[in-house]
Amino acid sequence: MKKRINPWIIITGVLVGLAAVVLTATGNPKNMGFCIACFLRDIAGATKLHSAEVVQYVRPEIIGLVLGACIMAIATKEFKAKAGSSPATRFIIGAFVMIGALVFLGCPLRMVIRMGGGDLNAFVGLLGFAAGICVGIVFLKKGFTLKRSYPSTLTEGFALPALMLGLLALSLAVPTLFAFSEKGPGSMHAPVLLALGISLVVGALAQRSRLCMVGGMRDAVMFKDFNLLLGFVAIFVTVLIGNLILKNFNLSFHGQPVAHEDHVFNFLGMTVVGWGSVLLGGCPLRQLILAGEGNGDSAVTVLGMIAGAAFAHNFGLAGKASATTDGVYNPGGVSTAGKVAVCIGLVVLLVISLVNTFRKKEAK
Amino acid sequence: MIDARGLSCPVPVVMVQQEVKKNAPKKFQVAVDSMVCVENITRYADLQGYRVKVEKDGDDFILTLNK
Numbered sequence: 042m043k044k045r046i047n048p049w050i051i052i053t054g055v056l057v058g059l060a061a062v063v064l065t066a067t068g069n070p071k072n073m074g075f076c077i078a079c080f081l082r083d084i085a086g087a088t089k090l091h092s093a094e095v096v097q098y099v100r101p102e103i104i105g106l107v108l109g110a111c112i113m114a115i116a117t118k119e120f121k122a123k124a125g126s127s128p129a130t131r132f133i134i135g136a137f138v139m140i141g142a143l144v145f146l147g148c149p150l151r152m153v154i155r156m157g158g159g160d161l162n163a164f165v166g167l168l169g170f171a172a173g174i175c176v177g178i179v180f181l182k183k184g185f186t187l188k189r190s191y192p193s194t195l196t197e198g199f200a201l202p203a204l205m206l207g208l209l210a211l212s213l214a215v216p217t218l219f220a221f222s223e224k225g226p227g228s229m230h231a232p233v234l235l236a237l238g239i240s241l242v243v244g245a246l247a248q249r250s251r252l253c254m255v256g257g258m259r260d261a262v263m264f265k266d267f268n269l270l271l272g273f274v275a276i277f278v279t280v281l282i283g284n285l286i287l288k289n290f291n292l293s294f295h296g297q298p299v300a301h302e303d304h305v306f307n308f309l310g311m312t313v314v315g316w317g318s319v320l321l322g323g324c325p326l327r328q329l330i331l332a333g334e335g336n337g338d339s340a341v342t343v344l345g346m347i348a349g350a351a352f353a354h355n356f357g358l359a360g361k362a363s364a365t366t367d368g369v370y371n372p373g374g375v376s377t378a379g380k381v382a383v384c385i386g387l388v389v390l391l392v393i394s395l396v397n398t399f400r401k402k403e404a405k
Numbered sequence: 406m407i408d409a410r411g412l413s414c415p416v417p418v419v420m421v422q423q424e425v426k427k428n429a430p431k432k433f434q435v436a437v438d439s440m441v442c443v444e445n446i447t448r449y450a451d452l453q454g455y456r457v458k459v460e461k462d463g464d465d466f467i468l469t470l471n472k
Contacts, residue, residue, distance in 0.1 A: 047444075119440055121464065126413060181419055189411030192464065251441055256414070264418060264449050322413035338413075 047268055049250035054272035056246055058279025060239045061154050064102070066287065067231040071298035072158040074280075075102060075243075076151035077325040078142035079299075081343070082350035082359075083227050084208070087219040090347065091354035095225025099212040101237040103329065104205040109244020110333030111202040117249070122198025124337025127187035130393060131338050134317045135345025136352065137386035138325065141313030143350065143359040144306055144379050145169075146299055148325045149254030149314060153273060155300065157280025159292035162300050162307050169308035173315025174258045177394070181263070181319065185398040190338055198335030201343060209237075226299055244333060253327040255318040299362045301373035306360070306380060313386040320393065358382040410438040410465055417442045418449050421470075425453055435468045443468065 061074025073079055079096075086097030114120040142148045145166050147155060152170065155163035177185075212219055213233075222228040230236065246252075250272065257270035284290040294302050301307070318324045321342055323331060328346070331339035353359040361373040375383075407424060409417030417437050424433060437443060443466050447457045455470040 121439070123411070123438075126411065181415070186412060186416050190413070191411055251444070259415065260445075263415065264422065265452060266445075266448050268448060322415070 046271065047250060049246065050252060050268060050272040051275050053243070053246040053250040053252045054275025055279045057150070057243055057252070057272075058154075058157070058276045058283065060243055061276075061280055062283035062287070064231045064236060064239065065289075067235060068229055069231050069236075070226040070229045071289065072155045072160060073147075073151060073226065073299060074154060075240075076147050076154070077103070077329065078139055078148035078346070078350070079146075079151060079226070081139065081325070081346050082143060082354065083222075085347045085350040086227060086354070087212070087221065088208075089220055090351035092220075093354040093359075094220075094227075095222050096227040096354065097220040097222045098227040098230055099208060099219055099221075100230070101209070101233050102240040104209045105237045105240025106244035106247070106326070106329045107202055107205045107333040109241035109246075110248040110330040111199075111244075111335075112241070113245035113248040114334040119248075120198065120335045122193045122195050122335040122337065123190045124193040124197045124341075126190040126338045127397075128338055128341040130187060130397075131321060131342045132345035132348070133389065134321055134393065135328070135342035136349030137389055138314050138317035138321070139346040139349030140353050140358055140382050141310040141317065141386055142325070143353040144310035144375050144383050145314070146301065146360045146362060149311075149318070150276070150324070150326050152311065153254065153276050154280050155297070157277050158284050158297070159290045160297040160300055161292065161294045162297060162302055162304070165304050165307045166311040169311035170255075170315040171258060172308070173312035173317070174255060174319050175262065176312070177316045177319025178259060178263055180394040180398045183398045185320065185394060187320070187322075187397060190336070193337055197337040197340075200337060201332040201340035244330065247326065247330045248334060251327075252330075254324040255315060256323060256327065258315075259319055295363070295370070296365065297363070301360050301363050301375070303360070303374040306375040306383060309383050309387070310360070310375075313383055313390065316390050316394075317386075320390065353379075353382075356382070406434040406436055406467075408436050409442065410436050414441060415445060418445045421446050421449060431472045433470055435470065436462070436465055437468065438465045440466075442466075
């Protein structure tokens with residue numbers, strides 16, 4: 042029996058961790074060096090799909106990840122335009138994954154980054170994330186599938202990379218088209234070229250290594266394959282060391298940057314994210330990378346996540362971060378609408394899981 | 406032959422896993438359409454003690470698993 046550990050996964054994990062530390066040190070919000078959910082939400086805000094003034098910015102990190110993956114996939118002849126695997130279902134799952142992530146205040150990647158900063162709320166999120174993955178695995182083992190994708194047109198394959206390129210060009214050439222936060226997390230950002238450069242490299246490496254936050258736990262549980270989990274661990278260890286060196290480590294539930302202490306909905310929000318991501322075949326980061334490789338279904342999923350972000354802020358579903366103002370600690374939390382949205386998300390995922398697991402077998 | 410073309414990760418590996426658990430075949434073939442699936446199935450097959458031969462078939466890959 043051979044041990045097949047892909048060294049790229051550890052290199053990528055370390056680099057993502059370093060990127061998170063560097064981007065935070067150069068301007069991104071604390072414990073938010075890299076967060077796919079937060080950054081897609083910022084793009085939704087910048088393009089005026091929602092009007093939450095504190096979270097509007099064209100994040101170059103998202104653009105760089107997609108384009109980096111696209112360039113690497115073309116260079117390695119892995120770019121393949123394909124689509125047709127239940128796109129509308131994926132759009133809806135993507136939207137609820139985003140709502141779950143914004144209730145928790147972070148995607149699985151930010152969850153690991155928050156853990157590396159000592160945020161104990163993120164460990165509660167991890168438990169929910171793991172629970173969601175386990176539920177998804179039950180359905181996968183029973184035969185869940187969103188059916189096949191098929192070779193498609195180049196326009197389908199290049200849809201998201203082209204969209205990202207256009208967004209980058211417009212945001213640089215005509216910035217007045219977009220909304221940019223003047224305060225709050227959206228106003229805090231690393232220099233554009235640095236963020237773009239780092240994320241291009243991370244996108245390219247994530248494409249090579251197949252880094253996936255949900256895939257690590259899923260493969261470990263299902264196949265006793267710990268390859269992808271090494272990436273997850275490498276990010277955590279790197280961020281932890283970086284925070285200890287920079288004295289940004291604070292082990293507690295309280296006073297964490299852009300976080301709240303509603304344990305039940307930190308758990309349930311990430312349950313939606315874990316379960317939904319298993320059904321989609323990868324975490325939000327992985328969806329960006331796959332879209333860069335020409336996967337039209339993942340491009341639709343990303344658009345679903347952007348729509349979910351817009352809904353989350355237009356309807357007050359996103360979690361409210363705790364904050365200290367004039368020495369007074371104001372605990373954040375989740376609104377009633379946010380709690381209802383998470384519960385609806387769980388019901389929707391259950392229906393999608395059941396329908397696509399136990400449907401009548403069709404002819405091959 | 407197991408036809409796992411166009412199925413998203415990790416469904417192709419689940420199909421291989423079910424075949425191994427159900428029939429424990431000495432030799433069987435799997436068709437996939439991406440390098441990710443080739444890598445994932447190869448890692449799983451290694452853990453189960455199979456040798457894997459990969460052949461290109463147009464845009465697809467045919468994996469032959471041998472014990």
